[in-house]
Every structure is written in structure tokens, then in C-alpha cells.
Amino acid sequence: MAPMSCCCSPAAVRRRLPVLAWLPRYSLKWLKMDLIAGLSVGLTVIPQALAYAEVAGLPPQYGLYSAFMGCFVYLILGTSRDVTLGPTAIMSLLVSSYTFHEPAYAVLLAFLSGCIQLAMGFLCLGFLLDFISCPVIKGFTSAAAITIGFGQVKNLLGLRDAPRQFFLQVCHILRNVGDTRVGDAGLGLVCMLLLLLLKLMRDHMAPMHSEMPLGVRLSHGLVWTATTASQNNYRIDANQELLAIGLTNVLGSFVSSYPVTGSFGRTAVNAQSGVCTPAGGLVTGVLVLLSLGCLTSLFPYIPKAALAAVIIMAVAPLCDPRIVRTLWRVKRLDLLPLCVTSLLCFWEVQYGILAGTLVSGLILLHSVARPQMKVSEGPVLVVQPASGLHFPAVETLREAIVSRALEAPRPRCAVLDCTHVCSADYTVVLGLAGLLEDFRSHGVTLAFVGLQVPVLRVLLSADLSHLQHFPTLEEAEKHLNREPGTQPYNVGDDSVPEHKVALLKV
């Protein structure tokens, strides 16, 4: 995180209002590109918003109510030119647990979650998102995509009264697949084929740039609008994004929005349409408002099978089964959070994310509390923690050294190689003091090697008795093997040569 400066300094204001950075430099060339991109995103968001409202268990117009506030807020507060806020498939699935087919609950949820996001943004709690690991994100998006996609199969087939829970729904559809309505299924399949065709067209088109004629770019945009891909590499300020999303939700709740967030798919549309600044959102927002003004009376006539086709094509790229093979190859332990997350997400998405993050966190804490150690047996035992040394690990380290060096018929000297240890807290110091005492009581020596300056400073300040340290392992072993020549830097020893004292005093 950037260091906190005064909240009213010009730099802080510019960080909180990124619009100030790009607006003064705004040009006509940018305007043309933003217009195309905003139009493309607008034409994407209108059918998607109508469809996602169905996922959230709300009437279709609530999707549009949720689709414009984010555009205007992000214009002022957004850090990335590409990101677009609005209703998303996964957020709609999350919201569906709390709507009970009563829009008021969804709107209240938008207000409350907005307040929480604003508070998190102001308190700079965005770093918490770092603790959600990639396997958790992959497991959660894949499971949510399957849940959402399969939830639309009933609409695609024209089946009714399917239960909400994923596994029950699968059983229900399999049992009633004979009642499929041919008209619904036909329309749905045609829509899906059309979307697939557009996707294929897109995959064979060159990316858009500002030298293309307006007509080409517009048709380009139209192809993009109907299909998505999530392939972007953003580095954004998590706290600022929390502020933008939070404000969107709070303000949105005043216009009957349900909770919204950043959309992977439409963000990609925006980027590939060549957007230059967040001003593209202005066009999108106006387009959504226009459609709300003119088209609301037509919503009851939208076939559910067509919406189902839009949703299925939108979430299909989110499901990525190859991740299992990748993790098996790269890091098998990461399959655990992936499996926990995705399995629980089929039950309830929020529990899946929570449980997966917990499992990731436990794996992390375990690696911190039980670090790898390199042990070299020999006349002198050498133990090297393979990475840092944190307080939950110190008793294990002590046990490992004592059991190998002292709990034998003939106790032997040991060297603790701290090359990879960059800090030590009081618990670690106390544990090392106990270890030194263990060795002293057995009449053998424990020496330290490779102490980094901050660790050495902490150990010296704790006045550990019998602390001996050497710059290299060779010198330590030479001394411990009772070979004359090398003397340890015994603390308080006046004979320590000048350059060694300098090290102590850094």
C-alpha cells in the first residue's frame, strides 16, 4: 500500500479522484474511441442486465435499474479506464439467496453492502483481498458458472417449478426432460448458435484501433457486445475500487438497484473496443437510461429461453476445468482449497469462498508454523530454516535441534544457520534463549551463522548469554571442532576485532 499522506494534500485528492488526472487532457480522438466503446458496452449490458435479474430472482427491469449508476460513479472514482461496474452473473447468484422474490430485500442488500464496502475502502482494508488465493477464485468462478449456467437449462427447455438447490435441480431436470417445450428449446438453441457464430467471428478479427473507419469499428463493437472473454491484466488500487463499488451500491439503492460489482466480461469488451478513459461509461449509462425510458413496456414479451441463451454464453468462459490439470502439475496442495471452494459453492457460494479462504489461510499458517528445515548430520549438527522464522515455529525448531543434538547418548554441538531469517520477535528470542540454555546444561555449544543485521540486533538487545555467532558455516564448524584459529564473536568480549564490532553496532 502507498504510505498514507494528509488526506487533503493534492496527491491524496488526485488518488481519491482519478478523474482529475485524465479530464484536463481529454481530446477529441479519445472521445471518438470512448463513444464506440461505451456504445459496445451499453449494447452488451442491456440484454445481460435483463437476464441477470432473472438469476437474482427479480423482475427484468431491476437489472437495468442496477446498470447505470456504476457507469457515472466509476467515471469520477475509477482507477482503470477499462473496468465497468454493473450487475454480474455471480453477484446475481449471491443476491438470489437473499431476495425471496421481493425486490425490497435486494435493494436493502445493495445499501448495506455499499456501506460495508465504503467503510472497508476508507479503512484501507483492501489488502484483505490478497488473502483470497487463486485456487479459491478459480474454484468459486467455475462452480458459480456451472450453477448459473445449469440454472438456465430449465428456462432453455421451458420447464417449470425447478428447485433452487443445484443438486435437486439437476435431478428435477433429468426427471422432467420429457416435458421440454419445443418452441422454447428451439428459440434458445437458435440464440445460442447465433452467439456462438458472433464469438467465432470475433476470434478471427484483428483487435480494434483508432485508425479503423467508424463503420468498421461500430460493426466490430456490435460483434463484441454479444460475446465476452476475461483476459486482462489489471493492477488496480483495491481500496479505491472498494470506494467506487461501495458508493455505486449506496447511490444505486436509491434507484432500486441490487448489488453490483466489476464485470469481467464487459470489462474485456470495453478494453477490446479501444476505450481511452472511464468517460466511455457515460455513453453506456445514458444508453441504459434511454432503454429504461423507451423499452420497459416490452420487457414482459422477452422470451426466457433467449435470456437463458445470453446467460449461458456469458458464463461459459468462466468455467475452466483445465485448472485441475494445471494445479496437479504445478502445486498439488492447491487442489485442496480449489476442491473445498468449488464443492461448497455448489451448496452456497458464500460458504464456498469463506471455507476456501480458510483452507488457504490454514495452509499458509501451517507453512509459517512448520517451516522446512535443512538438517545436516555430522559431528556438528547444522540446521537451517529454509525460509523465515516466525513465532509459531520456534518450539518446533527447538524440538528438532534438541532431539537430534542433545537427546543422544553423546550430546554434540550444533549450528543454527539463520541465512534466510530476516526478523525475530520476542517469542523467537525467548525460544532461542531456551535453546542456548538447553545446550549449556548439556555442556555443548550452539553457534549461530548467517545472522542478518536486524536479527543480530534483536538477539544482542536481549542479552542472551553464551551467544556465539560466525559469518560463515566453515568458521563455525572449525571452531566447534575445536580447531584453533577462529574465535567466535563472543558478546562483551573485548578482543573482538574492529571490523566485527562494526557489524555488531550496525
Add this chain to the structure above:
Amino acid sequence: MAPMSCCCSPAAVRRRLPVLAWLPRYSLKWLKMDLIAGLSVGLTVIPQALAYAEVAGLPPQYGLYSAFMGCFVYLILGTSRDVTLGPTAIMSLLVSSYTFHEPAYAVLLAFLSGCIQLAMGFLCLGFLLDFISCPVIKGFTSAAAITIGFGQVKNLLGLRDAPRQFFLQVCHILRNVGDTRVGDAGLGLVCMLLLLLLKLMRDHMAPMHSEMPLGVRLSHGLVWTATTASQNNYRIDANQELLAIGLTNVLGSFVSSYPVTGSFGRTAVNAQSGVCTPAGGLVTGVLVLLSLGCLTSLFPYIPKAALAAVIIMAVAPLCDPRIVRTLWRVKRLDLLPLCVTSLLCFWEVQYGILAGTLVSGLILLHSVARPQMKVSEGPVLVVQPASGLHFPAVETLREAIVSRALEAPRPRCAVLDCTHVCSADYTVVLGLAGLLEDFRSHGVTLAFVGLQVPVLRVLLSADLSHLQHFPTLEEAEKHLNREPGTQPYNVGDDSVPEHKVALLKV
């Protein structure tokens, strides 16, 4: 933790029933020492148990009900010859929140907490105790000692109707100090002086050993009984201890015990009395049972002021204000969990421990998520994480490198020195892949240095494109500065020399 073997193997049985290790080798010499030690501990525990019951808000005999079961259970299950289980001052303070002056609640609490401890022991959750750092333990014991000690001042002065809450109690005593009853105060002060005298005698006595005549050892033990010190260096199996304490509490609840745990003070008495095996507990347990049989009718006549003196002298050594100075000198950040713990413990001990552990854990997670990095600026940027690289840190690392190397008017090459990194999970790999992509898109090179074999293996298995790694920083800089001679080990490059391929294949 020791690796789990079959639960019925001889080694597993010996680990679960440590009595099998020492009983076959029991000797007459050990018996004499254990007899003295058991007697000493018994004479300590009887007045302490009566006094601690008062702290727990229970009639005095409940202290004795709680004092013998641990002796018998620990004989069979204990891993340390010195530890003694029984009522303690701090556990009594914790229990007092839940008794409401109704012993049945305290007994139920013993049963329930015993069940939880047994479950934790069987599930090998003893490692959780590693996450309670020393500052938390110090803060909690100091605050509990002050609370308990000050809670007895009203009994010492003969005041009545004092409120339970610490700060209210202080006000009450200050306001009513004029009502002090001279008899109570006199008796209390005489008892305290006597105990102080015994403590001074003890401090000037040589430690006990088996060559001393029986009479000397007995008088020695008598001096030890009345005073305590907690200066021991046990390394015990936390899971086995949980089993022993859990079983003690469950069985104890059948004989009206309230929750017990290991006593620092009496464990020290036991050690200094020269105990040889846990068999000393047998003597202690019988002594407590005898006192219950013969002395119960006398309990109402025990002056509260005398009990108060016993308690105050027992908890005084637990309060260690020097820890503040030590932490200020050694590691100032550790003052935070210390202060949080001790301040909240004055309100409720259990919240203090919880909050302190949470603060310790957050400091730990922060150091893992925001690791120190050594940055060397120059024509080539060199960044070295000072310790391990865990998944919550990877975005920060990426930000640090990109902002320094790429977000300048002229992007420059960079070296990521992974000398101290011993493992990488999928999130880290993905972050590094993104970083390589950032550099590729800017047309400059990111090279890796000092990759340990497990990290290298993970990176190779992920098929990172443009991965270049060098054994030393010098070689990397030589290559990046476009000096001919050194070639990176480009993955998939057939010209890699034999010994370098060997490294890749380890």
C-alpha cells in the same frame, strides 16, 4: 508433531501411556525422593486449593474436590515428571465468570471443558497453542495476577460487598478503606510476613538432592511448600497434555471438581523437591483425600484474611512489569499484543487472550503478506524478498517491481533474487507469470536468480514463457547489461550445458 503411526502399535501405546516407560524401572531410591516431593506438593496444594475456591466464588471444599483427580490421572498419562495438575489461581479467576455462586455450573464447566480438551488432544490440535505468543502469555498472566491479588485486598482488610469488576473494585476499596477491620488486617499481614520469611529462607538454600538426610529434605520441602517460583524449561507433548488435562476434568466433574490445569507454582515445588517420576502425585492425591476426610469440619473456621495472604503471595511472582522494558529494548512491536492482552484481561481474561492472540496473528500475517524486500537501484533493478514469498505477498511484490522498473520514462531490466524463497504455490506462480508478461509487453527482461530447487521445479512445471534464471546475481547482471559470454538457462533450450540441465531435473 511426531508423525502419526498406527494407534495400536507398541510405540503409539507407549506415547499415549508414558507410565509404561518408567514403572518397570522404578527403584527404592526414586520412591524416597517421590515421597518427599509428593508430600511437599500436597502441603502446598491444600491451603492453595482452599484459597483458590474462594477466587472461583465457590465454598472452600470445592478446591480440595478439584485437587486429587489430576494427581492420579497424570500418574498414568503425564509426559513430565514435574508437572502437577490441580486448581490454579488463573483458572479459578476464569471459572468465577461462570459460577454465579452455584457450584453445579462450575462442575458442568469442568465436564464440558474436559470433553473439548480430550477432543483437541485426540485430533492433535495441540499445535494451536503455538499461536499464543509470549507477549500474550506475559500480558495475560500479569493482568490475571493483579486482578486476583487485588481481589484479595478486600478479604485482607475485612471489607465486604465489593463488586467483581476490577476497576469498580479498586474504587470501592479506596472509598471504604476507613472501614478496615484491624483483626483481619493484622492476621493477613502476619501471614504475609511469615510467607515472605519462608521465601527468603528458600532463596538462600541449596537445591535439594538425594544425598541429603531425610530430615533436612523434609524441612527443605516444608519451606518450599509455602512459597512458589515459576522457572522451568519443559518441552512436553502438547497433545498428550491436553489428553491428561481433559481426562482429569471429565473424571473430576464426577467428584464435584471445577476445571483444573497445570500449576506453574506447584510444578516448581515438585521439581525443586527432587521428584523422580509422576508417582509423587500419588502421595499428593492421598494427602488431599485424607485432609478432605478429616478436616472438612474445620473449613468454616479458616480466616479469609489468611487465605488472602496465601493467594497474594502465590500470584505475586506471576506479575512481571519488567517485561515492558524488555520488549521496548528487544522488539517494540510486541508491546502491542502485550498491551491489548493485559488491558482487556482487566475487563475479562478470556477476551484479553483472544484479542491478544488475534493481534499477534495479524502482525504475523502482515509480515507474511508484506514481506521486507531489499531493492538495489541501478541500470538493472534488483529486488530480493528478505524472507519467504507467500501468496498474499505476490501482488505487492509485482507492484513494487513494476512501479520501479516499468513505470518510468525508460523501462529497465530487473532481477528477482529468490535466494530466501523456499516454496511457491499456484498464486505466486500466476503473479510471477503476470510479472514476466508485464516485462515482455514493455520489451525488457525480468531474470530470476538463486532459485531453490523446489521453486525452480514449480516454475518449470507451470511452463512460464520467457523464464530466464541464473545461479548468481553477477551472471544475471552481466547478461542483462548485454555483455556477451553468459547465456541464461532458457527453458526448452537444447544448448543448456549438462550440469545446468541436471539442476533443472533434480
